[in-house]
Amino acid sequence: MYNDKLALIIAFLAILGYLLGMKFSARKFEAWPIHRLLLFGSGVVVGVQALAGPVAMHAHHSFVFHMIGHLLLGMLAPLLIALSRPITLLLRALPQKHGQTVSHLFRSMYARVLIHPVTAAVLNVGGLWVLYTTSLYEYMHQVNWVSFLVHVHVFAAGYLFTMAMLYTDPVPYRKSYFFRAFVFVGALAGHGILSKYLYANPPTGVEADAAKEGAVLMYYGGDLVDLILIVLLCGQWYRAAAPHHNLSAGKAAE
Numbered sequence: 001m002y003n004d005k006l007a008l009i010i011a012f013l014a015i016l017g018y019l020l021g022m023k024f025s026a027r028k029f030e031a032w033p034i035h036r037l038l039l040f041g042s043g044v045v046v047g048v049q050a051l052a053g054p055v056a057m058h059a060h061h062s063f064v065f066h067m068i069g070h071l072l073l074g075m076l077a078p079l080l081i082a083l084s085r086p087i088t089l090l091l092r093a094l095p096q097k098h099g100q101t102v103s104h105l106f107r108s109m110y111a112r113v114l115i116h117p118v119t120a121a122v123l124n125v126g127g128l129w130v131l132y133t134t135s136l137y138e139y140m141h142q143v144n145w146v147s148f149l150v151h152v153h154v155f156a157a158g159y160l161f162t163m164a165m166l167y168t169d170p171v172p173y174r175k176s177y178f179f180r181a182f183v184f185v186g187a188l189a190g191h192g193i194l195s196k197y198l199y200a201n202p203p204t205g206v207e208a209d210a211a212k213e214g215a216v217l218m219y220y221g222g223d224l225v226d227l228i229l230i231v232l233l234c235g236q237w238y239r240a241a242a243p244h245h246n247l248s249a250g251k252a253a254e
Helices: 002-025 034-048 054-059 063-083 086-093 096-106 109-115 117-133 136-140 144-166 177-200 208-241 243-253
Strands: none
Touching: 002 034, 002 086, 034 063, 054 063, 063 117, 063 144, 063 208, 086 096, 109 117, 109 144, 117 136, 117 144, 117 177, 136 144, 144 177, 144 208, 177 208
């Protein structure tokens, strides 16, 4: 119950903050694209379903609904929010002094480690292995604050992974497309293997049939969101390698 209210408050504050960011950004730059507001709002609404509403309510008793919440909060919501470029908006909206402080924070060694594709993949996929192969899954349904922290980690890890793959916002340094694609394939394998493992080895407190249904949903639902990520990453890679892009970069360097 408390998680529901807290999730709704956070969702409201997030959308309000984004709107304020658009307002202050417009004072110094051109208007922020409306489609990014729609992406951010959609991401928040999608993500909050895992903590409030019908999906969250049934997730306490149904592994299938829990997995729906996982896909929404840990994969789809991070993708939509990352595409809305909230960090870029924040940097545009803040006064110069505060914007420099935020930029320094994102260039810190801590940020470099977090946004590294390997770190992001381990936090994302590795966190799921810990959740479903230990007693943590059962425990999170017994203690509210543990449940909330698990959901926070699922979203944060999903967002970091999406950012590490697509670089939609400024990052301390950029790994090559080949390296990111290599890490992405490894993460896909880890997620797929976990799905198959859960099919045969239900988490603590989950019946075998429910585990099979949830594992199938995790496998195919995850593949669907990952397919979108693959298309976006390949699109970026193609544009970066296109002759006209290289020519423009060369002229800019001159």
